Amino acid sequence: xxxxxxxxxxxxxxxxxxxxxxxxxxxxxxxxDLAGATKTAVFKKAFPDRHIDCGIAEANMMSVAAGLxxxxxxxxxxxxxxxxxxxxxxxxxxxxGYTGMNVKIGATHGGISVGEDGASHQCLEDIALMRTIxxxxxxxxxDDTEARKAVKAAIEHQGPVYIRFGRMPVPVLFDEDYDFQxxxxxxxxxxxxxxxxxxxxxxxxxxxxxxxxxxxxxDAEVINICTVKPLDEELVIRSAAKTxxxxxxxxxxxxxxxxxxxxxxxxxxxxxxxxRIGMHDRFGESGPAAELVRKYQLDAEGIYKQIKAFVKG
Amino acid sequence: xxxxxxxAVANEVRKNIVTAVYFAKSGHPGGSLxxxxxxxxxYMQEMNVDxxxxxxxxxxxFVLSKGHACPGLYSAMAERGYFDKxxxxxxxxxxxxxxxxxxxxxxPGIDMSSGSLGQGISCAVGMALAAKLQGKTYRTYTLxxxxxxEEGQVWEAAMFAGAKKLDNLCVIVDNNNLQIDxxxxxxxxxxxxxxxxxxxxxxxxxxxxxxDFGQLEAAFAEARETKGRPSVIICKTVKGKGVSFMENQxxxxxxxxxxxxxxxxxxxxxxxxxxx
Numbered sequence: 001x002x003x004x005x006x007x008x009x010x011x012x013x014x015x016x017x018x019x020x021x022x023x024x025x026x027x028x029x030x031x032x033d034l035a036g037a038t039k040t041a042v043f044k045k046a047f048p049d050r051h052i053d054c055g056i057a058e059a060n061m062m063s064v065a066a067g068l069x070x071x072x073x074x075x076x077x078x079x080x081x082x083x084x085x086x087x088x089x090x091x092x093x094x095x096x097g098y099t100g101m102n103v104k105i106g107a108t109h110g111g112i113s114v115g116e117d118g119a120s121h122q123c124l125e126d127i128a129l130m131r132t133i134x135x136x137x138x139x140x141x142x143d144d145t146e147a148r149k150a151v152k153a154a155i156e157h158q159g160p161v162y163i164r165f166g167r168m169p170v171p172v173l174f175d176e177d178y179d180f181q182x183x184x185x186x187x188x189x190x191x192x193x194x195x196x197x198x199x200x201x202x203x204x205x206x207x208x209x210x211x212x213x214x215x216x217x218x219d220a221e222v223i224n225i226c227t228v229k230p231l232d233e234e235l236v237i238r239s240a241a242k243t244x245x246x247x248x249x250x251x252x253x254x255x256x257x258x259x260x261x262x263x264x265x266x267x268x269x270x271x272x273x274x275x276r277i278g279m280h281d282r283f284g285e286s287g288p289a290a291e292l293v294r295k296y297q298l299d300a301e302g303i304y305k306q307i308k309a310f311v312k313g
Numbered sequence: 314x315x316x317x318x319x320x321a322v323a324n325e326v327r328k329n330i331v332t333a334v335y336f337a338k339s340g341h342p343g344g345s346l347x348x349x350x351x352x353x354x355x356y357m358q359e360m361n362v363d364x365x366x367x368x369x370x371x372x373x374x375f376v377l378s379k380g381h382a383c384p385g386l387y388s389a390m391a392e393r394g395y396f397d398k399x400x401x402x403x404x405x406x407x408x409x410x411x412x413x414x415x416x417x418x419x420x421p422g423i424d425m426s427s428g429s430l431g432q433g434i435s436c437a438v439g440m441a442l443a444a445k446l447q448g449k450t451y452r453t454y455t456l457x458x459x460x461x462x463e464e465g466q467v468w469e470a471a472m473f474a475g476a477k478k479l480d481n482l483c484v485i486v487d488n489n490n491l492q493i494d495x496x497x498x499x500x501x502x503x504x505x506x507x508x509x510x511x512x513x514x515x516x517x518x519x520x521x522x523x524x525d526f527g528q529l530e531a532a533f534a535e536a537r538e539t540k541g542r543p544s545v546i547i548c549k550t551v552k553g554k555g556v557s558f559m560e561n562q563x564x565x566x567x568x569x570x571x572x573x574x575x576x577x578x579x580x581x582x583x584x585x586x587x588x589x
Binding site: 099 | 370428444476
């Protein structure tokens, strides 16, 4: 693993769509006047006839995507997480989820790392919302490699998929030979004392936090869970049974997201002491992304401190 | 199919509607009856569909955006041969293929699940767009209620369809003038409907009597011939049409007849069938 490069996963999204356009002729990309920000403009440049700007009308975009999918196309509907999972929730639920349409939702600008735009644009609820829709696959990649592989896996998966991408550049964690599979987590570091389960930008923070914990004599296991649904329960339970303590870390409300999914699983199948790191049922605010991530203790230092207090407490 | 035959089928569709809703003890007869001729014309005359091959990629598509009016859709589909009329008596029952609002997973021939108002037209727009992208010649039809026009998504869809010049899309509005809380003018007044669609770059066809097959025939022909922009056919209709005590009565939007009312309605429709 290397941590030399930093890339925002929204960049990975736009790049991989353009890469895959030739291989998958059914692939079409829809956007809602945000092609520059969601990075689907990269695809638009390569395949102008297969990029459809729906304008600032997300509800219509989601149902149009369903209509396209019903005729055999593979649409990626792109906008910010807030306006995909948030504004168009019911269109996703009824036009895409209930029908089981083969629509992929590429939601960028998830979480507080949106930065200066502030709380109105910082979606902290999308994973929870999307997770409750039957049949919906929900993913939150941790880096460039995983984001690109998740998009390809989504195309190859038959059925609705929600993928959350970030605006802030994050370290590249995975090598090209990473065997990504929907529904499979990966152990980034083995440990005995505590399990740390993370996704999105928190994965890199968790890896760094684990190194810091080592100096305190705490041996942390770090697991990356890109697919929040279906959750890799086997991996989660195996690690929880080994360490007896589980921490989740995500750029999302601690209610209903990764922490919620892990708590549901362990509560029923392997009751374990838990700590959920994330946004504590509150909205974000304006500020530079890195400063917000620090303030809300989602950086390595913040996650380290919270895990240390939990393990010692 | 000549007009007399179409009228006879529409009368059968009405009997089917009343029967389905009676046996379900719930459902939406008013807005199904108002569109009986529209359903009949689409399924018996206008659309290129084959009940034996409901998944044909080149078939014309239909999306019932006003999904609650599915007793009418199911009734016309039964007349077209998609399934036996007896099955209409299972409407809304546990285990039925005839769900309370149309579901494509339950019943072959339903091109899109619907029921949440405003979404069906967008799905239809997506189907029409797919035909353009794939170079296919099928047409897409979608039926909206006039109350449904109060949903903002309808106008998002209309703006998009107009902007993308989807001339393979035909929107039909069942303008029966009533919604659950009263007349559409009293509740939130979507009038003038024609000028609104025109402003969104639609070719507008006003049908003065949506129960007249001659007028429907001319309207659908005009829509098919219109190039460069989508068409909307706005049909003036009577909610509950064909059952005297249901006509223009808002209370019949979403309630089922009791046994006596059922028998009265069926007798009326039988008599109409005989005189037709």
